[in-house]
């Protein structure tokens with residue numbers, strides 16, 4: 234009796250788990266529209282995120298085109314795989330893609346750039362604030378805001394997002410479509426063509442290089458220990474992260490340690506061959 238009850242309840246737990254829609258379709262009730270031939274979510278918050286980045290059409294056109302292409306190429310990839318499409322939060326993907334580089338804003342009075350953090354962090358904070366201040370932002374719970382922040386803030390930290398949730402992954406993956414590479418088989422050719430035709434990438438890399446170099450001029454401390462420091466080393470007279478690197482911290486630690494533990498020997502492991 235005890236035995237069979239145990240089996241029944243185990244099975245009941247298993248079937249309840251299977252019945253629970255752990256990967257329910259998250260997009261089914263959302264309105265859509267077509268931009269450059271790509272079907273995308275068309276809710277008020279997505280429309281407003283798109284409006285927000287339109288201010289860069291004049292200021293930094295490469296930035297506007299980059300974030301819209303990121304959104305559309307990502308959406309085209311998701312549209313091309315029904316399983317993926319049902320798993321990814323498409324509204325979150327849209328807002329995250331569109332707002333992922335807000336801190337590239339080069340205006341002196343930029344509301345997005347704190348001048349204290351690297352651009353990925355400031356952009357993540359700005360996107361979260363945009364949602365929190367939006368009239369529909371109350372529908373976003375803390376987990377959704379965290380996914381938004383993670384997808385944006387982890388965009389250049391290669392590999393970290395691979396082991397996070399699928400929403401964070403797809404913000405980063407969509408940005409990845411913009412890196413120089415052969416066209417991805419995940420995106421049908423016709424969408425690459427219509428997205429490129431409507432939102433050109435003709436100045437993406439020159440614009441990016443200029444923006445990254447300007448961070449090294451204006452806020453050098455936000456670039457230390459990041460991939461941005463190379464732009465300072467290459468292009469900015471007087472730029473040097475020497476003294477601020479994690480390397481320098483460790484070297485300082487060695488000197489401190491030798492002072493505190495002068496009698497403790499250290500024997501390195503046998504040398505490695507390259």
Ligand SMILES: *[C@@H]1O[C@H](CO)[C@@H](O)[C@H](O)[C@H]1NC(C)=O
Pocket residue numbers: 260261263264265272273274315318319323
């Ligand atoms: C949601 O997914 C279904 C099935 O994949 C698709 O037909 C529909 O267009 C999608 N809705 C949105 C908002 O993308």
Ligand SMILES: *[C@@H]1O[C@H](CO)[C@@H](O)[C@H](O)[C@H]1NC(C)=O
Pocket residue numbers: 314315316317
């Ligand atoms: C669609 O995406 C799912 C989930 O990532 C993956 O397992 C599957 O192989 C993909 N299908 C195709 C045809 O690429």
Ligand SMILES: *[C@@H]1O[C@H](CO)[C@@H](O)[C@H](O)[C@H]1NC(C)=O
Pocket residue numbers: 411412413414416425426429434
């Ligand atoms: C521009 O975008 C198109 C379509 O996505 C791509 O085929 C091309 O390689 C891109 N060019 C550069 C310089 O990234």
Ligand SMILES: *[C@@H]1O[C@H](CO)[C@@H](O)[C@H](O)[C@H]1NC(C)=O
Pocket residue numbers: 267268269270271426427428429430431
């Ligand atoms: C822009 O997108 C439309 C689809 O909305 C497409 O028909 C058109 O060819 C695209 N324009 C260019 C120049 O590629």
Ligand SMILES: *[C@@H]1O[C@H](CO)[C@@H](O)[C@H](O)[C@H]1NC(C)=O
Pocket residue numbers: 439442443446447468
């Ligand atoms: C990159 O940007 C910096 C700053 O605008 C500029 O000095 C440099 O020439 C650019 N590099 C290339 C290859 O255009």
